[in-house]
Amino acid sequence: MSIVALALLAAAPATEPQRLGLELAHLGSIAAMLPAIELEQTDQLLDEHPELGTRERLALRRIAHRVAVQGMERLIEAEGRGYAERMSVEDLRAAVAFAKSPAGRRMHAAEPAIARATLLAMRGYDYK
Secondary structure, eight states: OOHHHHHHHHHSOOOHHHHHHHHHHHTSHHHHHHHHHHHHHHHHHHHTOTTOOHHHHHHHHHHHHHHHHHHHHHHHHHHHHHHHHHSOHHHHHHHHHHHHSHHHHHHHHHHHHHHHHHHHHHTTOOOO
């Protein structure tokens, strides 16, 4: 769990469903994919500006990371709220327990590659 998430959990007393929903979101698919998306988009941004020197590129990468972290936290918070609003406490507990298990951690680690492969498979697919 990120430092920002821990700070959010400590900042305001949360109900058990809110706490579990946020924890599950941090252990889930979106959280697994966001760092790869950040890296890809930052690299694309840097590719669009070949005129930047090494220092400027590093500064841009740091700024992009700060912006990405803020966006990621908002997305994960929204996902956590969604879980808390739509799942029972018992189901949330079970989902968090699975996500923390060895199998859940392996699944979490595999999700970015699976998502990329799925998106590649969808290229050219006509939904009509």
